[in-house]
Amino acid sequence: MGVNLSSETLQAIIDSNHSDIFSCLGMHTEEDGHVSVRAFVPGVQRMAVYSYDGMDCIAEMACLHEEGVFAATLPIKERIPYLLKIEGEFGEHLMEDPYRFSSTIDEHDLYLLGEGKNERAYEFMGAQLKTVDGVDGVRFAVWAPNASRVSVVGGFNFWDGRRHVMRKLVPSGVWEIFIPGVGVGEQYKFELKDQYGHLLPHKADPYGFFAQKAPEQASVVEDHSRYEWHDGEWLEQRHRYTRNNSPISVYEVHLGSWRRVTEQGNRYLNYRELATTLIPYVKEMGFTHLQLMPVSEYPFDGSWGYQPVGMYAATARYGGIDDFKYFVDQCHQAGIAVLIDWVPGHFPTDAHGLGRFDGTPLYEHADSRQGFHPDWNTYIYNYGRTEVANYLMANALFWLDRFHIDGLRVDAVASMLYLDYSRNDGEWVANRFGGRENLEAIDFIKATNERVYKNFPDVMMVAEESTAWPGVSKPTYTGGLGFGFKWNMGWMNDSLEYVSKEPVHRKYHHHNMTFSLLYAFSENFILPLSHDEVVHGKGSILARMPGDAWQQFANLRAYYAFMWTHPGKKLMFMGCEFGQGPEWDHDNSICWHQLDVPEHAGVQRLIQDLNRLYVNSPALHDNDSEPNGFEWIEADDRHNSIFVYARKSLTSNKTLLVICNMTPVYREGYRVGVNLAGQYREVLNTDSELYGGSNKGNAGVVVSEDEAWHGRSKSLLVNVPPLATVVFEYEA
Numbered sequence: 001m002g003v004n005l006s007s008e009t010l011q012a013i014i015d016s017n018h019s020d021i022f023s024c025l026g027m028h029t030e031e032d033g034h035v036s037v038r039a040f041v042p043g044v045q046r047m048a049v050y051s052y053d054g055m056d057c058i059a060e061m062a063c064l065h066e067e068g069v070f071a072a073t074l075p076i077k078e079r080i081p082y083l084l085k086i087e088g089e090f091g092e093h094l095m096e097d098p099y100r101f102s103s104t105i106d107e108h109d110l111y112l113l114g115e116g117k118n119e120r121a122y123e124f125m126g127a128q129l130k131t132v133d134g135v136d137g138v139r140f141a142v143w144a145p146n147a148s149r150v151s152v153v154g155g156f157n158f159w160d161g162r163r164h165v166m167r168k169l170v171p172s173g174v175w176e177i178f179i180p181g182v183g184v185g186e187q188y189k190f191e192l193k194d195q196y197g198h199l200l201p202h203k204a205d206p207y208g209f210f211a212q213k214a215p216e217q218a219s220v221v222e223d224h225s226r227y228e229w230h231d232g233e234w235l236e237q238r239h240r241y242t243r244n245n246s247p248i249s250v251y252e253v254h255l256g257s258w259r260r261v262t263e264q265g266n267r268y269l270n271y272r273e274l275a276t277t278l279i280p281y282v283k284e285m286g287f288t289h290l291q292l293m294p295v296s297e298y299p300f301d302g303s304w305g306y307q308p309v310g311m312y313a314a315t316a317r318y319g320g321i322d323d324f325k326y327f328v329d330q331c332h333q334a335g336i337a338v339l340i341d342w343v344p345g346h347f348p349t350d351a352h353g354l355g356r357f358d359g360t361p362l363y364e365h366a367d368s369r370q371g372f373h374p375d376w377n378t379y380i381y382n383y384g385r386t387e388v389a390n391y392l393m394a395n396a397l398f399w400l401d402r403f404h405i406d407g408l409r410v411d412a413v414a415s416m417l418y419l420d421y422s423r424n425d426g427e428w429v430a431n432r433f434g435g436r437e438n439l440e441a442i443d444f445i446k447a448t449n450e451r452v453y454k455n456f457p458d459v460m461m462v463a464e465e466s467t468a469w470p471g472v473s474k475p476t477y478t479g480g481l482g483f484g485f486k487w488n489m490g491w492m493n494d495s496l497e498y499v500s501k502e503p504v505h506r507k508y509h510h511h512n513m514t515f516s517l518l519y520a521f522s523e524n525f526i527l528p529l530s531h532d533e534v535v536h537g538k539g540s541i542l543a544r545m546p547g548d549a550w551q552q553f554a555n556l557r558a559y560y561a562f563m564w565t566h567p568g569k570k571l572m573f574m575g576c577e578f579g580q581g582p583e584w585d586h587d588n589s590i591c592w593h594q595l596d597v598p599e600h601a602g603v604q605r606l607i608q609d610l611n612r613l614y615v616n617s618p619a620l621h622d623n624d625s626e627p628n629g630f631e632w633i634e635a636d637d638r639h640n641s642i643f644v645y646a647r648k649s650l651t652s653n654k655t656l657l658v659i660c661n662m663t664p665v666y667r668e669g670y671r672v673g674v675n676l677a678g679q680y681r682e683v684l685n686t687d688s689e690l691y692g693g694s695n696k697g698n699a700g701v702v703v704s705e706d707e708a709w710h711g712r713s714k715s716l717l718v719n720v721p722p723l724a725t726v727v728f729e730y731e732a
Contacts, residue, residue, distance in 0.1 A: 003036045003071045005064060013040050014067045016149055016162040017197060026099030027079050038071040039084055039097055042162055046087040054083055054094050096180035101132050104139055110172040116386030119451055121394040122312060126207030127221045137180035138221055143387055144358035145173025147192045154188035161191035187218040194359025201351040204309060211297045213316040217352040224402050227325045231332035239458040241337045244524045247621040248569035249611050251287040252530055255318055258574055260589045271323035275330040283334050286611025290331060291339040291409060299350050304586055307348040307378060311395045328404050342408040344392045345416045346378040355379050363388050369429050375422050384440035393448045400456045407460030414466045416441040449482030460484050473524040488525040488568055491516040499559045500544045503663040510638035521627050525568035529576055534584045542579040551664055553599045554723035557606050557686035558660060561725030564610040565647060565658045567624050578604040602692030613684055618649035619656045633673060633710050644672055657728040659720050666696055667720040673710025679703055680716060680728040687721030696721040
């Protein structure tokens with residue numbers, strides 16, 4: 001090519017329109033064997049090539065264009081490291097030339113990315129701290145196959161897209177550049193031109209590890225290697241807390257509104273403050289697991305994190321990535337598992353996000369009938385595109401790897417499974433067989449679950465799936481989706497509908513409390529009372545209870561004990577554990593002041609005792625998904641609205657007897673059939689004065705009688721308090 005460049009090439013460099021900038025700039029061996037150097041630094045008046053120690057001038061560079069293009073032929077025939085000395089109104093200094101460095105991305109990584117099988121794409125995509133040829137800096141990589149030009153912009157180059165135009169790695173569509181001197185804390189974005197040369201809005205890094213705090217939008221260079229973990233013992237024993245036979249009682253939290261500092265402008269607690277307040281509270285309450293609403297970076301507070309932009313970035317709202325790691329680490333050292341909400345179903349249309357990333361529908365479907373979600377006004381991922389599926393699959397592994405997360409609760413799975421989800425006729429596109437199942441999404445879900453459990457066999461993958469899709473929590477080799485657990489939305493809807501009825505009408509809705517046992521063992525279920533049940537005008541759980549204040553609290557206590565003794569793991573949203581009165585408000589703390597009211601404090605005490613009973617009673621957790629772990633004793637007493645059942649253990653001979661009275665009528669001498677003669681100790685009574693009840697019950701113990709009842713050879717005469725659940729344990 002020679003040291004000189006054509007006017008067309010010069011103009012392409014100046015306008016940052018050159019399709020292969022590395023072929024022009026940097027060091028090159030010419031046809032005559034000599035070595036040349038060309039550089040473009042806008043605003044520079046003079047430039048020279050210096051030896052790498054900065055002592056000797058190898059060659060003065062000729063100005064090819066007044067905008068800052070310089071070139072020189074060196075008096076050498078071998079390529080060597082060098083520095084550029086630049087002079088201008090700013091003075092003079094030596095600088096590294098980013099265009100002297102070759103690509104440092106492994107071709108096999110790119111191949112696997114294209115195949116959708118690169119489990120650790122986060123180790124080479126995005127902003128990676130690197131040392132190349134002894135030089136420290138950051139290697140940036142971004143996938144934008146249809147862009148005509150991609151640059152990195154940041155404070156280090158005056159946000160000027162002409163200065164660090166990237167190299168396109170064909171055929172992968174990945175662009176990369178190593179920029180010396182850039183380090184942790186640098187803010188950056190990608191500046192792209194579409195295939196027609198039109199400049200697009202600056203984009204955040206899809207693989208960015210950190211970001212500016214909203215509403216700012218830049219990605220931030222981060223170092224994931226510096227945090228020193230202290231949870232090795234937890235990780236070795238984690239399998240004890242995540243299996244289907246483990247006691248799993250989950251406290252769901254929105255970090256921004258669990259507790260705020262009202263005297264300091266109602267600010268959030270940060271990750272480290274949460275470690276000293278939230279963790280002891282979870283431990284005190286007896287919850288075994290903490291589930292965080294999305295912590296991936298998101299622009300709009302009102303989305304609660306369910307419209308993420310930075311899937312690889314822990315939100316800056318509460319601190320840095322090491323602060324979040326510290327929080328998780330402290331949870332583990334306290335014996336608490338950490339789950340996070342993960343949102344691979346859709347993403348927002350914010351200009352700096354993934355939408356139309358390179359000027360084309362890249363991450364989303366081109367057809368709005370497949371690529372746009374009408375409920376949330378968001379884009380839907382194109383799961384059939386291997387690089388997109390890889391982006392999401394690797395992200396699931398990223399949180400488990402880099403942040404030691406113990407499980408992912410996958411949001412809105414039903415919206416991923418069905419092509420006609422929330423769409424009318426004519427608003428969706430059938431699959432290749434004419435059906436409504438999203439075959440690409442199904443393949444993605446299965447592959448992700450397989451890879452998660454292959455790499456982290458002791459974590460939890462949990463589906464929020466609201467339909468009757470079969471085998472959600474069954475292995476993929478049996479035709480299932482491969483999740484470990486599924487939220488039991490049917491139980492939640494039916495039971496809440498029942499308890500919202502006036503007790504006098506409940507006999508007409510008796511089946512709402514029994515129907516769930518027809519399918520309770522078809523999946524590995526979690527019973528959720530989540531944030532979704534206390535928003536959008538639904539009111540709080542307490543507010544749904546009928547009657548006067550006394551009856552509302554009694555109803556709530558009886559219902560919670562029904563939930564804790566029903567087959568399935570447990571999940572409760574913050575505030576519900578003390579019967580918060582108002583609906584949840586994400587802009588303010590939950591209503592801690594209500595604990596000054598004895599009835600609210602009583603509900604909180606009940607949840608503590610329920611968790612203690614649940615964890616210490618194998619009958620309530622080790623046989624959740626097997627029919628022999630549950631036995632109806634009385635399922636048909638609709639006129640009295642009483643339910644009687646037994647819970648049985650696989651590993652213990654301790655059987656629990658549960659009696660729920662869902663009317664305000666005190667049932668004295670209610671006969672219950674049992675098989676074993678002896679004493680039955682009352683281990684929990686939601687009508688206890690400890691919880692705010694009327695303190696009716698059985699004086700601690702009931703002794704069996706030789707009268708057959710309920711098809712059993714013996715029976716108990718039990719006093720069943722009004723609007724209460726009573727639990728007995730057999731003692732020989």
